[in-house]
Each structure stands twice: as C-alpha cells, then as structure tokens.
Amino acid sequence: xxxxxxxxxxxxxxxxxADFRHFSFEKGDLRITVSRDxxxxxxxxxPAAPAATAAAPVRAATVxxxxxxxxxxxxxxxxxxxxxxxxPDEGEIVITAPLLGxxxxxxxxxxPPYVEIGDKxxxxxxxxxxxxxxxxxxxxxxxxxxxxxxxxxxxxxxxFGGPLFAxxxxx
Amino acid sequence: xxxxxxxxxxxxxxxxxxEVALRIVEACDRLGFETVLGVSSADRDTLAARRAGQVxxxxxxxxxxxxxxxxxVLHAAISTGCTAVxxxxxxxSERADFARECAANGLTFVGPSPEALETLGDKLSAxxxxxxxxxxxxxxxxxxxxxEAAELAARxxxxxxxxxxxxxxxxxxxxxxxxxxxxxxxxxASAEAEAAFGDGTVFLERYVTDAKHVxxxxxxxxxxxxxxxxxxxxxxxxxxxxxxxxxxxxxxxxATRERLHDSALRIARALDYVGLGTVEFLYDVRRDELxxxxxxxxxxxxxxxxxxxxGVDLVREQLLAxxxxxxxxxxENVRLSGHAIQARITAQDPCHLLRPSPGxxxxxxxxxxxxxxxxxxxxxxxxxxxxxxxxxxxxVAWGPDRASAVARLGDxxxxxxxxxxxxxxxxxxxxxxxxxxxxxxxxxxWLNDRFNDLLGDRNE
Numbered sequence: 001x002x003x004x005x006x007x008x009x010x011x012x013x014x015x016x017x018a019d020f021r022h023f024s025f026e027k028g029d030l031r032i033t034v035s036r037d038x039x040x041x042x043x044x045x046x047p048a049a050p051a052a053t054a055a056a057p058v059r060a061a062t063v064x065x066x067x068x069x070x071x072x073x074x075x076x077x078x079x080x081x082x083x084x085x086x087x088p089d090e091g092e093i094v095i096t097a098p099l100l101g102x103x104x105x106x107x108x109x110x111x112p113p114y115v116e117i118g119d120k121x122x123x124x125x126x127x128x129x130x131x132x133x134x135x136x137x138x139x140x141x142x143x144x145x146x147x148x149x150x151x152x153x154x155x156x157x158x159x160f161g162g163p164l165f166a167x168x169x170x171x
Numbered sequence: 172x173x174x175x176x177x178x179x180x181x182x183x184x185x186x187x188x189x190e191v192a193l194r195i196v197e198a199c200d201r202l203g204f205e206t207v208l209g210v211s212s213a214d215r216d217t218l219a220a221r222r223a224g225q226v227x228x229x230x231x232x233x234x235x236x237x238x239x240x241x242x243x244v245l246h247a248a249i250s251t252g253c254t255a256v257x258x259x260x261x262x263x264s265e266r267a268d269f270a271r272e273c274a275a276n277g278l279t280f281v282g283p284s285p286e287a288l289e290t291l292g293d294k295l296s297a298x299x300x301x302x303x304x305x306x307x308x309x310x311x312x313x314x315x316x317x318x319e320a321a322e323l324a325a326r327x328x329x330x331x332x333x334x335x336x337x338x339x340x341x342x343x344x345x346x347x348x349x350x351x352x353x354x355x356x357x358x359x360a361s362a363e364a365e366a367a368f369g370d371g372t373v374f375l376e377r378y379v380t381d382a383k384h385v386x387x388x389x390x391x392x393x394x395x396x397x398x399x400x401x402x403x404x405x406x407x408x409x410x411x412x413x414x415x416x417x418x419x420x421x422x423x424x425x426a427t428r429e430r431l432h433d434s435a436l437r438i439a440r441a442l443d444y445v446g447l448g449t450v451e452f453l454y455d456v457r458r459d460e461l462x463x464x465x466x467x468x469x470x471x472x473x474x475x476x477x478x479x480x481x482g483v484d485l486v487r488e489q490l491l492a493x494x495x496x497x498x499x500x501x502x503e504n505v506r507l508s509g510h511a512i513q514a515r516i517t518a519q520d521p522c523h524l525l526r527p528s529p530g531x532x533x534x535x536x537x538x539x540x541x542x543x544x545x546x547x548x549x550x551x552x553x554x555x556x557x558x559x560x561x562x563x564x565x566x567v568a569w570g571p572d573r574a575s576a577v578a579r580l581g582d583x584x585x586x587x588x589x590x591x592x593x594x595x596x597x598x599x600x601x602x603x604x605x606x607x608x609x610x611x612x613x614x615x616x617w618l619n620d621r622f623n624d625l626l627g628d629r630n631e
Contacts, residue, residue, distance in 0.1 A: 099236070100229050100243045102250065133242040157250040159228035160237070161212050 086151055086163040093143055094151075095165040101132035103152040103164065115165075119147045127165055130158060145169040181494065182207060184248035184278070185223060187259030188238060190548045190564060191470070192219035195257045198486035207251045209244055211237035213556045218548040225251060232558045238262045241269050248278055255279035255493065261560070264469040265292060281493040283391075283468045287442045291466045295336040295374045301463040304441055306434040309453070309462035311376035317357040321350055323375050330378040333360040337368035339465050341411025346378055379462060381614050382453035384408065385420045386467075387435035388477045390485070390500075391444040392492040398502045399432045399439075400481050403473055406613045407602060409525060414595070414618065415602060416473035417512040418480045421573050421611050422456060431461055438466060447474070447489045456614070472515070472565065475546060479511035479569045510576040511569045514584060514599040516547075517561040521598040521626060529557040533591030538583040542569040542576075555592055563594065573611070577603055601625045 088094050097103070105113035105128050114126050121127065121141040130137045149166035152158050182205040185195045192208060196219055199206045208223035213232035220226045227247045230237035237243065239262055248256050256278050258264035267288035273280040282288070291297050295313055302308050310327035314320035324331050324347075333356055335343030345360045347353045357373075365371035383406045391397040404420035405413040423431065435450035449471050451464040474485045483500055492498060519525040532553045537545045547564025549555070555563070568583055570576030581603040584596055602608050602625060607617060618625075 100227065100247055102246070132246050135242065157227070157247070160230045160243075161228055 086166075088166050089148070089168075092148055092166045092168050093145070094163045095127060095139065095141060095143075095167060097130055097152075097158040097160060097162045097164055098139060099130055099132060099137060100160045101130040101137065101158065103154065103156050103158045104129040104131060104136075105150070105154045115147050117147055117150065121145060121147060121167060128152075139164065141165075141167060143167055143169050179254060181205070181255060182224075182251070182253045183281075183490070184209060184244070184251065184253040184256045185219070185259070186238065186244050186248075186256055186263055187261070188214050188217065188219065188548075188559060189562060190546045191259040191472075192217070193222060193548050194486060194546055195259060196222050198484065198490060199257075201484075202487060202490060204490070207248070207253055209237070209247050211558070213558055216553070218550060218553075227251060232556065234262065234559065241266070241272060244269075245272055245276060245278075248273075249276055253278060255281055255490070257281040257490065258469070260467075260469050260472060265467075267292060279493050281446065281490055283442065283445050283448065287444060288468055290442065291468050292339075293336050293372075294334060294339055294465055295372060297465055298374070298376075298463065300441060301434075301438060304434075304437045306437055306463050307430075307452075307461045309377045309379060311374060313372075313374045317354055320357055320375055321353055324350070324353055327375070327377045330380070332376045332378045333357065333373050334376055335360070335364035335368055335370075336372035336374060337370045338364065340467075341408075343367060379453050379455050381457065381616075382455045382462075383420065383422060383613070384413075384451065384464075384615050385423065385431060385454045385461075386449045386451040386471075387432055388471075388474070388485070389435050389439045389444060389448045389450060390488055390492065390498060391439055391446065391448075392498045393445055393495050394497045395443075396498045396501075397436060397439040397444060398498065398500065398505060399435050400477050400483060400485075400505055401507050402428065402431055403476055405473060406615050407608070407618055408615050409618045409622065413473065413515065414599065415512065415514050415608075416476055417510065417573070417576070418476040419507060419510070420454070421510070423454065424459065427454070427459055427461065434461070434463070446492050447471075447485055453615075456612075472562070473513055475544060475565060475567045476511040476513045479544065479567055480507045480509055481505055482508070509569055509571045510573040511567055512573075512576045512580045512603075513565050513567045514580060514603070515562055515595070516564045516566060516587070516589070516599065517595045518555050518563050518592045519561045519595050520593040521595055522593075525595065527557065527561050528593040529555045529561075530592040531555070532563075532589070534588050535590075536588035537564075537566075538586035540579075540583065542579055543567070543583055544569075563589075563592075574609070577609060598625060 086094055114128055122144050123142050125141045126138045127141050128139050130139055145167040147165055148168045151163040183199050185192050185206055185208045196206050206223045207225040208219055209227050209229040210220055211230055211232050212228050229243045229247055230240055256273050263269045265288055267285040270280040270285040270288055298308055314323050330346055330348045333345040343364050345356045347356050361371040361373050364373055383404055385402050385404050387402050388400040402420050403416055403418045405416040407415035438450055447470050449467040452461045453464055454461055478485055518528050520528045532549055532555055535549050535551045544567040545564055549563050566583055568576050568580035570579050581600060584600040587596060607613050
C-alpha cells in the first residue's frame with residue numbers, strides 16, 4: 001500500500017471540521033471510508049450479512065461513530081431499550097440468547113446460515129453462534145420444531161435473554 | 172492529553188450496580204459524558220438503569236454470569252462504543268487482569284495501573300512495600316512453615332493473626348492465641364486461602380486488640396500530582412463490615428494525623444498512583460501507634476463523608492484523572508470544613524445477626540433537611556433482590572462539629588420511613604445515641620461486643 005500518512009492526517013483534519021455523514025476515498029488499492037452516523041455501507045459491514053431476513057431487529061439502533069471517525073461503527077441497543085417483549089404466536093417458543101455477545105447466523109462469513117425460516121430443527125440442532133470476546137458459543141434449539149422467525153440481525157449485539165428465534169414446536 | 176479529553180466524546184461503561192452505579196451515572200451526566208450501564212437480568216428496573224443513557228443486559232442474576240464476567244463486560248463495552256469503563260467498588264474493580272484487558276481493547280480503565288493493582292492485591296507485597304517506605308506496619312511477616320511461624324509468633328507475641336495474602340477487607344483471617352492454636356490453624360488457613368483466593372500464601376501479624384480503623388483518601392493524576400483528602404474513621408464494624416463512617420477522625424492527635432497522611436502519600440508516590448485510593452490503618456489509641464493494613468485501589472463506599480468535608484467531587488476527579496486530566500485541586504487548597512458521618516442502611520435484620528432481608532420496598536420516605544445527603548438506588552415499589560449485597564442507601568449528615576453531625580444523623584435516621592423490608596435503621600440509630608459513640612471511644616470490636624445491648628436499646 002502506497003499512501004502518504006501526512007496526506008491522510010490532513011484529510012482527517014479537514015473531515016473533523018466538515019459537516020458530512022459519509023466519506024469514501026479510493027486511490028489504487030487504498031480505500032478509506034469514514035462514516036459519522038453509524039450507517040455502514042453494506043459492502044463494508046463485517047461480516048457479510050447473508051440476506052438478513054426482515055426480522056425486525058428488536059432493539060437494533062445505530063449509534064454515531066466515535067468522532068475520530070476511524071472506529072468501526074457499532075450497533076447498540078437504543079437508549080430507551082425498546083424491550084417490547086416478543087410475543088410468540090400460538091405454539092411457538094422463543095429461543096433467547098444464553099449470554100451477551102455478537103449474534104452470527106452462519107459458522108463463518110460467506111457460509112450459509114445454520115438455519116433459515118421454515119427449517120426443521122431438533123433439540124441439538126445449532127441455530128446460531130453468540131460470540132463473546134472471540135469465543136464462539138453455539139446455541140442449540142433445545143426443542144424440536146420449525147423455525148418461524150429470526151429476531152436478531154447478523155453481527156448485532158444481543159443481550160442476555162434477548163430473543164433470537166421463534167420455533168413452532170411440532171405437536 | 173487534557174485537550175483530548177475535551178475533544179473526544181466520552182462514553183463510559185458503568186460496570187456495577189446499586190447506589191454506586193447511580194453515583195457514577197450522575198457524575199458522568201454532569202461531565203457531559205454518555206453512559207452505558209451493564210446490568211444483570213435481575214437489575215433491569217433499578218434506578219441506575221432508568222438514568223443511564225443505555226442499558227445492556229450482561230447475564231443472569233448471579234454475579235458470576237454478569238457483573239463478574241470479564242468477557243461479557245468487555246464485549247458489551249466495546250460493542251456499545253464505550254471509551255472508558257468505571258468498575259465502581261467490589262466486582263471487577265480490583266482485578267488487574269480486567270484492567271489489562273480494558274487497555275488491550277482501547278478502553279480506559281477508571282482506576283490505577285494493573286501493576287499497582289497487582290502489588291496491592293497481594294497483601295503481603297503491599298505490606299512489604301509499606302515497610303520499605305518507612306510506613307508503620309504491625310510486627311509480623313511471611314513464614315514458610317509452621318515452625319517458622321511459631322518462631323515469628325514467639326518474637327512478636329500472641330495473639331497473632333494469620334492472614335491470606337490475597338484476602339483483605341476482613342476476609343481470610345484467623346486469630347490465634349497460643350502455639351497450640353497456631354499449629355492447629357496454620358495448615359487449614361493456607362488451604363482455605365488456596366480455596367477462596369486461588370493462592371495459599373499466608374503471613375502473620377500481631378493482633379492489635381483495641382484499635383480504631385482509620386484510612387486516608389488519596390488521589391493522583393497522570394502528571395505526577397498526588398494529594399490526600401484527609402482521613403476517615405470507620406471503627407463501627409460488625410464482623411469487619413463497616414456500618415458507620417466519619418470524617419475526620421476526631422481521636423487523632425495532630426502529629427499522628429500528619430504521620431498518617433504522610434504515610435499514605437509515600438505509598439501513592441511509590442506506586443505512581445492514578446485515580447482514587449484509600450490507605451487503611453489501625454490506630455492503637457492507648458499507644459498512639461499506627462499500623463498499615465491495606466490499600467483499596469478504587470472508589471470507596473464511604474467516599475461521601477470526605478466529599479462533605481472537602482467539597483471535592485471525588486468521582487468527577489477520578490474520571491478526569493483516568494482520562495488524563497490534571498487534578499483540579501492542589502494539596503494546599505484542600506480545606507476541611509466541619510464533620511460528616513455516614514450510616515449504611517442495609518436490608519439486614521439486626522434481630523437475626525444481620526441476616527439479609529430482601530423483599531419489596533413498600534415505603535421509602537427519606538428525610539430532607541440541611542446538611543443531609545442520601546446516596547441510594549431505592550424507590551417505593553422496588554423489589555430488593557436477594558443476589559447481591561444488602562446496601563440500600565448511605566445517609567450522610569454534615570455539621571460544623573462532630574456532635575452536631577451525630578445529632579443530625581440520629582434525627583434523620585429517626586425520620587427515615589422505610590417499610591416492607593427489615594433494615595438496619597434502628598440499630599444505626601441506637602449506635603448514634605450510645606455514650607461510647609458520642610464520646611468517640613469506639614474501636615473495631617466495639618459493635619461485636621455491644622451488639623445485644625444495642626438491640627435492647629431499640630426496644631425502649
């Protein structure tokens with residue numbers, strides 16, 4: 001990578017004074033993206049979210065990036081946590097997060113999710129991963145049934161006890 | 172560095188609960204810092220959770236899965252974009268490994284350096300540090316075997332305490348009166364220390380039978396400034412748990428007070444201490460002798476009495492010092508005014524040896540008046556959970572002198588209406604009316620000895 005650190009510093013200084021929401025700069029294989037309102041362009045949101053189902057993210061809200069602007073914007077629960085209890089439909093069970101962490105639907109970025117809506121699961125079927133400080137914890141379904149809803153967004157912070165999936169148990 | 176603290180928008184992760192979480196949130200509010208509070212699932216409805224900018228549920232009710240879970244706290248702080256972590260007291264506040272992990276993840280740990288935490292966490296190394304600086308310690312030291320211990324005990328004289336190096340705050344201590352007692356207690360003391368603290372190192376210290384607990388508030392910044400904010404006395408203890416604290420300690424002769432403050436500052440200097448700390452001593456009134464106990468490298472429950480007599484907002488100074496700001500007070504500007512006393516109101520039943528008495532707080536009507544302060548997270552209807560310590564609130568009374576402060580505290584306790592849970596309120600009130608307390612002659616075992624008399628007094 002060939003770029004001038006001083007040039008980069010002056011760009012950042014200019015940005016600090018400017019009113020902007022999103023800034024992209026490309027030169028050769030160098031690409032700088034600075035976002036202020038926390039809206040990461042989808043191609044940069046790590047890891048690639050495999051068609052994040054429109055599962056109304058229960059508490060998802062974005063937070064302004066740290067003013068230095070170079071931190072990866074993070075998702076956090078909203079300040080007034082919209083902890084509207086997820087109401088399961090008749091015959092459904094809500095699978096909740098056994099611990100706080102980052103929710104991942106697939107074993108690795110780019111791989112297909114463990115489960116999709118409509119999939120049949122057994123008690124020991126893995127539904128997702130909750131990562132806590134680089135430690136991957138797989139979450140089993142615990143019940144037999146069919147996945148009917150996904151509540152959490154891929155790569156999102158989920159709280160302890162937060163809803164992840166709904167499973168319709170097989171009668 | 173000071174410019175940076177102004178420019179960077181600070182977002183502080185509050186890694187604690189109860190009244191201290193609220194205290195930290197309010198200090199952050201006044202500084203214009205955002206807050207994120209990590210709670211257990213049992214603490215979603217606390218006052219601090221209502222006041223914090225954001226709330227994240229870390230884990231289940233038991234502290235091991237929430238307030239004590241280093242990965243959960245770190246993950247929550249990082250994912251919510253926090254810049255600093257305030258650990259409060261207890262929980263992770265004295266964990267060097269946690270402080271290191273914070274630094275490794277770009278979070279400012281609001282506390283001293285991990286190295287200082289390590290030195291002070293090992294009570295034997297803290298004692299050796301104090302000794303090397305000419306700070307008075309009580310006779311004693313390390314013994315590798317029971318034979319060595321007996322030899323040492325013969326030199327210093329019984330009774331002696333066997334103390335766990337990683338104990339502290341009254342935990343991991345055994346009192347022995349004779350060679351036979353020492354031989355009997357030595358091996359179990361080490362085994363218990365191993366089980367409780369993960370390290371079986373123990374050492375011996377002469378037991379000071381009749382002493383007051385005195386402690387010095389220290390404060391340092393990253394620019395080499397280190398000051399003390401006077402001393403506190405916390406002799407009213409039940410089984411090593413402090414119940415009433417005051418500032419200053421009225422029983423100290425001025426020369427001893429100066430020696431006390433100087434000793435605390437020597438320790439602060441040797442550790443290049445940043446933030447708030449408390450250097451604890453025992454004061455043998457009869458011999459006019461001080462002996463070093465330990466350093467608590469964190470904010471302390473009884474900090475409000477120091478705030479009341481100095482006018483310094485200690486949590487504000489602690490936060491700013493951690494972020495690289497210089498202290499706003501110089502030693503020569505620290506002026507003590509009057510006297511302050513704090514009573515810890517707990518959900519504990521005095522009639523049953525202060526066993527915890529959690530439940531729903533049906534009535535909570537604190538007294539109001541000049542010179543009074545209440546630090547509390549309780550409100551009417553609050554369900555006091557059984558999972559954590561029993562502290563409900565700290566009632567602090569200030570007066571121009573000790574007698575008026577004591578009187579004000581006693582009246583305020585009498586006016587405090589609490590219903591639904593059994594509390595220590597009446598016991599505290601009896602203490603404030605007792606002749607020994609009024610005379611200022613209470614030592615650390617006084618309450619243990621007088622406990623039943625004081626209960627009788629309540630029913631008069």
